[in-house]
Amino acid sequence: MEVYRKQGGYAAVEKALKTMTPDEVLEEVKKSGLRGRGGAGFPTGLKWSFLAKPEGVPRYLVCNADESEPGTFKDRDLMVRNPHSLIEGMIVSSFALGANTSYIYVRGELFYVIRILEKAISEAREKGFLGKNILGSGYDLELYVQPGGGAYICGEETALIESLEGKRGNPRIKPPFPAVSGVWGCPTVVNNVETIAATSWIVQHGGDEYAKIGIGRSTGTKLISACGNINKPGIYEIELGLPVEEFIYSDEYCGGIAGGKRLKAVVAGGSSVPVLPANLILKTMAGESRLMSYESLAEGGFVSGTMLGSGGFIVMDEDACIVRNTWNFTRFYHHESCGQCSPCREGTGWMEKVLHRIEYGHGKMSDIDLLVDVAAKIEGNTICPLGDAAAWPVGSAIRHFRDEFEWHVREPRLSQERNYGLAGYADPLPVQAAEA
Amino acid sequence: MSEKYKITIDGVSTEVEPGTTILNAARQIGGDLVPPAMCYYSSLEGSGGKCRTCLVKVSKGSEKDPRPMPKLMASCRTTVMDGMEVQNLTSPEVQEARKGVVEFLLINHPLDCPVCDQAGECKLQDLSYEHGTEATRYEFNRRTFERIDIGDKIQLHMNRCILCYRCVYVANQLTDQRVHGIVGRGDMAEISTYVEKAIDNDFSGNMIDVCPVGALTDKTFRFKNRVWFTKPVWAHRDCDKCCGRVTLWYKGDDVLRVTGRKDEYGEVHEFICNTCRYDKKRTKDWVIEGPAKVERQSVISANHYDSKVVPVIDKR
Ligand SMILES: Cc1cc2nc3c(=O)[nH]c(=O)nc-3n(C[C@H](O)[C@H](O)[C@H](O)COP(=O)(O)O)c2cc1C
Ligand code: SF4
Ligand code: SF4
Ligand code: FES
Numbered sequence: 001m002e003v004y005r006k007q008g009g010y011a012a013v014e015k016a017l018k019t020m021t022p023d024e025v026l027e028e029v030k031k032s033g034l035r036g037r038g039g040a041g042f043p044t045g046l047k048w049s050f051l052a053k054p055e056g057v058p059r060y061l062v063c064n065a066d067e068s069e070p071g072t073f074k075d076r077d078l079m080v081r082n083p084h085s086l087i088e089g090m091i092v093s094s095f096a097l098g099a100n101t102s103y104i105y106v107r108g109e110l111f112y113v114i115r116i117l118e119k120a121i122s123e124a125r126e127k128g129f130l131g132k133n134i135l136g137s138g139y140d141l142e143l144y145v146q147p148g149g150g151a152y153i154c155g156e157e158t159a160l161i162e163s164l165e166g167k168r169g170n171p172r173i174k175p176p177f178p179a180v181s182g183v184w185g186c187p188t189v190v191n192n193v194e195t196i197a198a199t200s201w202i203v204q205h206g207g208d209e210y211a212k213i214g215i216g217r218s219t220g221t222k223l224i225s226a227c228g229n230i231n232k233p234g235i236y237e238i239e240l241g242l243p244v245e246e247f248i249y250s251d252e253y254c255g256g257i258a259g260g261k262r263l264k265a266v267v268a269g270g271s272s273v274p275v276l277p278a279n280l281i282l283k284t285m286a287g288e289s290r291l292m293s294y295e296s297l298a299e300g301g302f303v304s305g306t307m308l309g310s311g312g313f314i315v316m317d318e319d320a321c322i323v324r325n326t327w328n329f330t331r332f333y334h335h336e337s338c339g340q341c342s343p344c345r346e347g348t349g350w351m352e353k354v355l356h357r358i359e360y361g362h363g364k365m366s367d368i369d370l371l372v373d374v375a376a377k378i379e380g381n382t383i384c385p386l387g388d389a390a391a392w393p394v395g396s397a398i399r400h401f402r403d404e405f406e407w408h409v410r411e412p413r414l415s416q417e418r419n420y421g422l423a424g425y426a427d428p429l430p431v432q433a434a435e436a
Numbered sequence: 437m438s439e440k441y442k443i444t445i446d447g448v449s450t451e452v453e454p455g456t457t458i459l460n461a462a463r464q465i466g467g468d469l470v471p472p473a474m475c476y477y478s479s480l481e482g483s484g485g486k487c488r489t490c491l492v493k494v495s496k497g498s499e500k501d502p503r504p505m506p507k508l509m510a511s512c513r514t515t516v517m518d519g520m521e522v523q524n525l526t527s528p529e530v531q532e533a534r535k536g537v538v539e540f541l542l543i544n545h546p547l548d549c550p551v552c553d554q555a556g557e558c559k560l561q562d563l564s565y566e567h568g569t570e571a572t573r574y575e576f577n578r579r580t581f582e583r584i585d586i587g588d589k590i591q592l593h594m595n596r597c598i599l600c601y602r603c604v605y606v607a608n609q610l611t612d613q614r615v616h617g618i619v620g621r622g623d624m625a626e627i628s629t630y631v632e633k634a635i636d637n638d639f640s641g642n643m644i645d646v647c648p649v650g651a652l653t654d655k656t657f658r659f660k661n662r663v664w665f666t667k668p669v670w671a672h673r674d675c676d677k678c679c680g681r682v683t684l685w686y687k688g689d690d691v692l693r694v695t696g697r698k699d700e701y702g703e704v705h706e707f708i709c710n711t712c713r714y715d716k717k718r719t720k721d722w723v724i725e726g727p728a729k730v731e732r733q734s735v736i737s738a739n740h741y742d743s744k745v746v747p748v749i750d751k752r
Contacts, residue, residue, distance in 0.1 A: 151621070168618065173485035173513050339599060339618070339625035340486050346540035349623040353576045370573055377536030380507045381488055 001123040004084040012200035013129055016092045017137040020203070025096035029199060031207030033219035038064055038155075038192030039270065039310040040385075041294045044199075050179040051097055052187040060188040061094045061102040062164065063196050066148050066155035068107055070271040070332055071312030074223035075193035077235050079106075079113050082197075083120035087143065089196035091129060092203045094141050097189055101142050105160050108150035117145045152336035156384045157190040159338065170338050171384035192310075194223055215241030218293035222308070228315035231255035242292045244268075245282050248315065261317040264422055265401070268297055269309020271329045272389030274396030275322070276306050302396065318422045322404050323415075326397040327355035333390035344387040347378040351394055358405060361412030368405050372398055441518040442499075445469055445492075446526045458511035458522055459490055463701065469524050470701075472534075472563050474541070474648050475600035476512035479705050483605050484512035487598060488537045489563060493530050496521035508533055531567075538567045543574040544623065545649075546595045554650030556663040559702055560598060579623060586616065586629055587636050589655050589714055590644060594626050597651035603627065603643040610707055611637040627651070638677055641713040645696045645704045656714055657685075657693040666692055668728035673721060677709035683728050684719075691717045700730055 004010070016025050030045030051059060063086065067075040079086055086104070094102045106114050121143055124130050132140045146164055148154045154163045158172035161183050182188020198220060202210045211219045218240040227233045230248065232255035238247065247253045248263065257263050266281040267273060283289055285304045290296050297308045316325065334348040351374055357363050375391040382388070398405060408415045440451040443461050446469045452461045460478070462470045471492055476484030484490075490512045494505040499519030508530060511522070524530055542564055549555045581594035599618065604627075607614035616629040644652050666685040673680045685693045694713045696704035716722065 153621070173510070334622060337622035339620075339622045340601075341488050342486070342537055342540045342598070343488055345599065345623050345625070346543050350540075350543055350574060350576075374536075377533065377540070381491060381533050381537070383485060383510075 001084060009084055010088055010129055012203040013088055013091050014135060016095055016203050017135050017139055022096045022098055025092060025203055028202055028207035032202045032210035033217060034195065034198055034202060034210065035294065036192055037194035037222065041308060044191065044195055048097060048189060051189055052180045058101065058186050059097055059099045060183045060186060061097050061099040062160065062183065062188060062190045063090060063104040063193055064155060064157065064160060064190050065104055065106040065193045066160060068152040068155055069310050069312055070329065071227060071267060071314040072225055072270040072310040074225045074235050074311055076110060076113060078193055078197060078223065080116055083116050085197045085200065086193055087120055087124050088200040090143055091141060093196050093199045095139055100140050103144050103146050103164060105146045105148055105164055108148045114145055114147050153338045153386060156386060160190060161188065170340050173383055213239055215291065215293050216295060218295060222311055224311045224313050226254050226313040229258045229261065229317035230315045231258050238292055240293045244290045244292055247292055257317050261319065262422060264318050264320055265316045265322065267314040269307045270312035271332065272392060273307040273309040274302055274392050275400065277400045280304050319419055321419045322397050322401040323359045323408050326393055327359045329393045330355050330390065333386065337386060341383045343378040344382045344390065347374050348390045350374055358408050361416050363409040365409050368398060368402065441516050443516045443520045443522065445522045446524050452516055456516050458492060458514050458516055461516050462511065471511050471524050473512050473701065474559055474563065474598060475602065477602050477646055477703055480602060480605040480609060483602055485510045487600055489534060491530060491533050493523040493527040494520060495523050534567050535569065538564050539569065541598050542568065542572065544579040546578060552596065552650040553653045553658055558650060559648035581626060589641065591653050591655050591658065592627060593651050596649045597627055598649055599625055600648060602646040603652055606642050606646050610639040610642055638709050639707060641710045642696065642707045654693055660692050661687050670697065670725040670728050671722035672725065673716065673723060675709060675712055678712060679706040680712060681706055682708050682712055684722060691719060698730065
């Protein structure tokens with residue numbers, strides 16, 4: 001607490017509560033161009049302005065700290081290392097939204113994080129930043145930490161709300177959206193940890209300053225959790241717009257592929273987003289170099305692009321097996337499906353079984369098209385986006401690495417002994433880039 | 437509000453009250469363009485949205501905002517906007533998605549219709565007949581569960597369950613205390629009573645009626661006969677617990693079973709109590725009204741019905 005204060009912490013709270021109106025805070029956030037860091041990248045200011053404000057009905061802000069996407073582990077670190085930045089963000093955001101009760105929904109496995117947050121909250125309360133009449137401004141805020149059950153699906157905002165209310169974490173059918181009917185049926189905003197933490201900086205320095213960072217409509221910085229076959233896995237705060245190539249190879253970030261191997265593929269935004277082969281992650285179809293931004297990564301749509309997602313950057317080298325990796329992801333989605341709607345409940349299990357069969361050398365050629373078809377029949381036909389998230393990795397893996405799937409079917413023995421290696425169509429560019 | 441919304445489904449237009457869902461608007465028009473619904477149940481609040489068989493394409497959002505909706509929508513949970521245009525049968529995309537949903541519903545289904553009591557009045561049987569493919573592409577072991585008796589009147593055959601949640605809503609909304617629910621998640625989710633408790637409640641029998649498949653069946657009727665050999669007759673009695681309006685299922689002179697009255701979409705609007713359902717199985721318990729008036733027949737019963745008992749088309 002002391003350190004955070006010395007570095008200017010909680011100045012945003014003072015500024016917002018003493019000198020600004022809630023609408024002015026909202027205006028700054030709108031100006032900043034801040035977009036949700038939870039995966040969908042929805043503009044935060046816009047989301048806040050959708051919040052219904054009927055008279056006499058309480059409103060809630062819920063922080064989504066359920067982070068359980070494979071490959072994404074940024075929020076945890078943010079909360080452990082700098083819990084006060086989240087709490088400060090919660091205070092100014094709640095103030096902007098007119099919420100007097102706010103929750104931080106933390107993934108249940110993270111006991112120690114919950115303890116850290118609770119300690120930080122009581123510190124903030126002692127200093128008068130929480131509770132009744134904060135800093136004499138007349139604004140009240142209670143902040144609660146709610147441990148979840150440790151289910152991936154509870155990160156979906158409506159499932160999170162159900163779980164927060166003490167029910168089974170089944171996503172709700174939308175509409176109504178949480179902005180109209182969320183926690184206890186009241187208007188609610190759900191935001192990611194990183195999103196909320198960014199708001200206090202915006203309040204302090206102004207939305208225009210924030211908008212100067214980054215590129216185009218991807219403003220600000222983003223935490224990227226990098227893992228896989230790289231020299232320096234870890235969490236990096238990058239300015240949006242950084243070239244992907246620089247991110248992977250520069251010593252400031254991932255430090256290149258471990259063991260001097262070659263890059264095969266990247267899952268750029270957590271397990272749900274489409275996987276891209278080396279050539280397409282470094283350069284778009286148009287030959288421009290790909291940047292770490294919402295727009296650039298999505299360039300080419302799903303045919304040749306992907307998504308920034310939640311910032312889980314998984315790097316695979318030449319020895320990685322795409323089939324195995326896809327199977328592994330699918331196994332996760334199968335396990336985490338809540339089971340409400342038929343396509344996701346049945347389809348994820350089916351895909352997992354077929355992928356398992358291909359990976360272990362019992363596959364058939366027709367299985368590959370079957371997978372494409374099953375994935376297509378899940379996509380877009382489910383209640384919540386988990387169905388899509390399960391379908392995309394499978395669809396994209398087959399789209400870009402069909403050879404490798406076919407090889408598994410054709411060479412069942414060989415595929416048990418060794419991996420396919422770099423695909424013939426993967427651009428040799430990474431090697432040259434590493435040397436340059 | 438007297439203002440009505442105009443909606444066009446597969447080129448047929450009608451006007452409905454604001455707040456009406458696309459599915460109910462389609463039912464007002466009637467006929468083949470009505471999307472099939474496996475989980476929605478009009479008298480159960482909150483039901484629907486889960487099975488995804490009722491998906492339709494909204495090709496025009498409304499008069500004000502004519503943009504089409506980007507995804508297929510669950511018609512049972514999407515409300516009509518003024519000027520909305522919807523495609524069901526006319527959209528190949530919808531037909532393809534529905535075929536997919538039917539396939540998903542069947543991959544873990546035991547396909548044991550020959551020994552299932554629900555055969556002949558099973559919504560899944562009808563659905564797969566109308567929208568399914570002939571052969572399955574699923575080559576793995578199907579999910580299996582032990583059969584369990586929940587109480588002395590109801591048997592749960594979880595293998596056949598499509599997790600429509602209807603029985604959960606019945607227990608929530610009709611009985612004092614729900615003692616069963618969905619346990620587990622994903623395709624391991626199952627309907628269960630926590631510690632194999634018996635469901636014992638005046639209105640528990642309605643779970644059988646709302647179950648679209650053969651997962652919950654009436655043990656007092658089990659294997660007595662095929663539904664299509666029995667004759668549904670409407671009857672009523674003075675009951676202090678429920679409306680007392682039921683369907684009696686006759687074989688010769690014997691009442692084999694008592695159920696609520698289902699409409700053409702297989703939905704009961706007036707739930708009945710267990711006394712009427714289980715304890716009143718003699719003709720003299722009832723005032724007979726005449727043959728049941730239901731328009732729509734299941735794929736099986738359509739061939740077998742004695743034409744004398746399927747006469748009247750009832751459009752309520
Ligand atoms: C299956 C699923 C899991 C999700 N998990 C998370 C999560 O762990 N953390 C998170 O912040 N958002 C998660 N989301 C996204 C949330 O639904 C929601 O969009 C997000 O919290 C909104 O915050 P933002 O606007 O700040 O990004 C998940 C979404 C889905 C469909
Ligand atoms: S898509 Fe999957 S996780 Fe989402 S509601 Fe449907 S079954 Fe549940
Ligand atoms: S037992 Fe029947 S009513 Fe209950 S969820 Fe399963 S299919 Fe639906
Ligand atoms: S009836 Fe609409 S989703 Fe099941």
